[in-house]
Amino acid sequence: MNRAERIHKLEKNFNKVWDVIIIGGGATGLGVALDSASRGLSTLLLEQSDFSKGTSSRSTKLVHGGVRYLAQGNIDLVREALRERGLLEKNAPHLVQNEVFVIPNYTRFNKLFYTVGLKMYDVLSGKLSLGKSKGISKKETISRIPTINQKGLKGGVVYHDGQFDDSRLAINIAQTAIEQSADVFNYFEVNGLLKNGEEVTGVKAVDKESGKEYTFKGKAVINATGVFVDEIMEMDQPDHKKTIRPSQGVHLVLDKEFMPGKDA
Ligand SMILES: Cc1cc2nc3c(=O)[nH]c(=O)nc-3n(C[C@H](O)[C@H](O)[C@H](O)COP(=O)(O)OP(=O)(O)OC[C@H]3O[C@@H](n4cnc5c(N)ncnc54)[C@H](O)[C@@H]3O)c2cc1C
Numbered sequence: 001m002n003r004a005e006r007i008h009k010l011e012k013n014f015n016k017v018w019d020v021i022i023i024g025g026g027a028t029g030l031g032v033a034l035d036s037a038s039r040g041l042s043t044l045l046l047e048q049s050d051f052s053k054g055t056s057s058r059s060t061k062l063v064h065g066g067v068r069y070l071a072q073g074n075i076d077l078v079r080e081a082l083r084e085r086g087l088l089e090k091n092a093p094h095l096v097q098n099e100v101f102v103i104p105n106y107t108r109f110n111k112l113f114y115t116v117g118l119k120m121y122d123v124l125s126g127k128l129s130l131g132k133s134k135g136i137s138k139k140e141t142i143s144r145i146p147t148i149n150q151k152g153l154k155g156g157v158v159y160h161d162g163q164f165d166d167s168r169l170a171i172n173i174a175q176t177a178i179e180q181s182a183d184v185f186n187y188f189e190v191n192g193l194l195k196n197g198e199e200v201t202g203v204k205a206v207d208k209e210s211g212k213e214y215t216f217k218g219k220a221v222i223n224a225t226g227v228f229v230d231e232i233m234e235m236d237q238p239d240h241k242k243t244i245r246p247s248q249g250v251h252l253v254l255d256k257e258f259m260p261g262k263d264a
């Protein structure tokens with residue numbers, strides 16, 4: 001991943017028309033770059049900061065099979081997410097690990113609800129399951145979560161999901177995309193679009209390290225800029241109405257004594 005060398009090569013090909021240009025090097029953009037390059041399409045990805053510097057290095061780091069979508073009844077999405085979770089564990093075992101969760105229950109209805117729901121989660125994961133869910137007694141729940149509030153506790157449910165290193169996965173995907181002949185660059189900010197009438201025909205970008213300006217022509221330009229997606233849309237249509245309402249999460253880091261034991 002020698003940046004200077006690759007920029008030199010890029011400058012020699014300044015008239016090239018790329019099959020696909022991707023704006024944004026987070027999980028989405030890098031995934032698209034890998035997919036595109038592995039189909040034999042000439043692929044250029046431009047990231048304004050470092051790879052996965054945005055949301056993609058600040059997640060809760062769970063590779064979940066979409067357990068919360070189960071409660072919403074979105075079975076197809078859960079099935080797909082469970083399949084992807086299993087494939088990720090097989091493809092990147094150095095970055096994905098099995099995490100055991102215990103859900104404490106304070107009503108018998110909740111215990112039944114979670115036991116049945118998580119059994120369904122197991123069934124949907126099929127051969128790519130990370131481990132079987134099961135209901136556990138009050139005694140076992142307390143032994144696994146010694147600091148739990150015991151008043152009214154009825155028992156618990158154990159289930160499995162994945163945990164991963166989000167930014168390292170992004171870097172590995174960037175490396176694999178390069179192996180597949182994609183050109184991926186960090187510290188390249190897209191600051192305008194090339195247009196032929198209504199059609200977007202490329203991008204204008206600046207190398208933030210050297211300050212040098214570039215234009216790149218492409219048959220398809222993909223906006224993978226996450227919460228910044230509207231800024232790119234405004235480059236295309238100045239009267240574009242905002243489509244994203246960002247949400248924010250907070251991660252609290254607690255001392256291990258708050259919750260001793262191995263389970264989440
Ligand atoms: C608090 C929180 C917790 C989460 N936890 C999980 C979890 O546990 N598991 C999970 O799977 N998902 C989780 N998610 C969701 C997941 O993190 C996001 O879906 C994912 O990271 C989005 O990736 P992205 O590539 O679409 O966006 P981003 O990671 O934001 O990438 C967009 C990139 O575009 C770049 N960019 C923007 N404008 C330009 C420009 N003009 N030129 C060049 N580049 C530009 C940005 O610098 C950025 O790097 C969580 C999300 C949040 C907010």
